[in-house]
Amino acid sequence: MFNKILIANRGEIALRVIRAAREMGIASVAVHSTADSDAMHVRMADESVCIGPPSGTESYLSIPAIMAACEVTGAEAIHPGYGFLSENAQFVQIVQDHGLTFIGPTAEHIRIMGDKITAKDTMKELGVPCVPGSDGGVPTLDEARSLAADMGYPVIVKATAGGGGRGMKVAQSAADLDMAFQTARSEAKAAFGNDEVYIEKYLTTPRHIEIQVFGDGKGRAVHLGERDCSLQRRHQKVFEEAPGPSISTDDRARIGQICADAVARINYAGAGTIEFLYEKGEFYFIEMNTRLQVEHPVTEGIFGVDLVREQIRVAAGLPMSFSQDDLQINGHAIEVRINAERLPNFSPCPGKISAYHAPGGLGVRMDSALYDGYSIPPYYDSLIAKLIVHGRDRTEALARLNRALGELIVDGIDTTVPLFHALLEEVDIHKGDYNIHWLERWLETNMADA
Template structure:
């Protein structure tokens, strides 16, 4: 039985997990770096233990210190949150070997899905459509040239063990491949400790959709519908919405069915998402995120299911009691990520209130947005009966936000959400470039 959880993360996701623990009557212990000594998560947790200095390698990526802290504080389980060690198979395995519960998939599942080549092969074996690409890691330049020739330009090189836009290079012509391969491999090694890359045909302006799933590892797999994550900057998500305005009901049902089938094949345990690219009426498997996603509140609001509580219940060995027929998806939800463009002290901060608005944040006035970590300030999420009302509510919420002391992307978010293209629902992953970069260039002139 889980009675006490060490939270091996920081920021808004740490606050989110602490609140779930409190709702469940569980003891929360925060593992924090010295940079986060004054954080909201530190203030809210039942206990807190320092695991190192600000540098992530010495704190939030320090497996030995985190596990030692959990044992020292008599915790039963570790919740890795998002990012950092949340998809690190070695960490999950070491947690299990220490006699603790890892709140996430089994270590062997993470290991399989952490390699994008192996994940693509597994998806293909389950009958999921995949983009044309290499069936193995790219060995050298000759291999890259031959593979690119067989699938056709443009192509994209991806870190086999990475994500989040790191270790990715788009190549439009043969003469650029050698340099792109070298850079992709260097980035993959620097960010993920593995220089392996693979190649796929590059879809130039697709939609990016993901299916949220819950699986108890005992035979029950539920989907909570899709999230549309197409609005991105440099492969980093900015807006997420559900349901997607472009999906037909027939395609939605096929994508959800394929995703459930894949998780059943994997014997998956916990929360996770299957990500797809959609183009020309077709969808293609991209990867599995074997963890909670930053944008999980969107699915929570349309489904009424608390994903963090569900994660903890599954990790405790409890089977899911819901059936797919019990899952009722209602209304429309939209999430907007407010990010800092500079580190520093937030001298004034006002978040929106009012009907249909949820705020997930770890910051208050006089908080410091650290230069060491992700620049996320807050997630503003709305839940309304339909998309038009959702957009109007989000614009109202954004108009109430006041952040002083640092630069943010608040005005860019207003431009995106208020644009004709976004309102129409007909756009691709280039929306940010079309709206925000065009506006910046025009304003600059």
């Protein structure tokens, strides 16, 4: 087992890893920018190293600075959290070339799944169902028109190197395709330095379902059920739950086993998430995230496992501590992402926290790096907290979420907490009757003039 690991991240996910390491008797090293010198992850770690100025490019994305921090502290392994360098294959290769351990999958697996077309081709070969679409990149508008006509409208144009909703445009008809194609390419070039796009059939009322998988890198893998992440704004998830209210026991077992078998066949190591669109009982692969997900706590809630601890164990060469038969769903869990944003426009709202009180009680978990007097810097993602609740069933989990939101105090800034209070008044939310378009439409009706 490792004696010391470095966490190449910040905020609540850095704290999450520090806590798991401490329970395992492993020393932790926090890295931070000058803007994060008083951050909670810096205070909680056993050691800390400043790696650069506020800009993420010059600090949390600086591979030389992070490698230097490992050298001066004697860290043996690096946990990337999520975001930043967590899915950067070059970084993983450099870590390995320096004789250190990357707590996550191999550089090769990250490369394969990081390119949407290669990932889709790989998943097809592994027997994972995929959305009908082009077999590769679509270089010209004429080819796009031909493919879309064969496929039938609506279609969606996607950047091959995309993520976070950028480089994605829907064409409802042939008249929309020219603009969608050109805009997606322009956005992809600006965001990712790569303007290659591909085309898929656009499903009209799907849910966003993701399967949590975990492999030991030696041909053994399990699935930990699904999470429903359908409540999204601009392709960004805001509310996640497990198990999915629309998924039957048979469908869960079927798609879960397909995913576990797929990652086992490629000797995948560590945590991963295979994401699908789900419509009319069918699953369609969209991408695989080769890292821990923001919403991993809801899976931990219903299975009673520590996914970060398991990541560290497998990276150290130990076997997984559970088998598929050990993984039995217990109750229901929900997570809401609380951002420092001003409604109704969701504009960033950094600032100083004048008062903070985290909710508590049975079945309530608060993953956050906030504290009284903390100044949220304006340089990073606006996510400031994740409120996770667990109940014996979905009804109890929703009631517990409502109660916990009422206890939460975050003064000094605006947050998205009022959004969740409002959502919990909606019948569709209580019935679990929503798809990936539901929240955007609700916002247009309920918050356009708020």
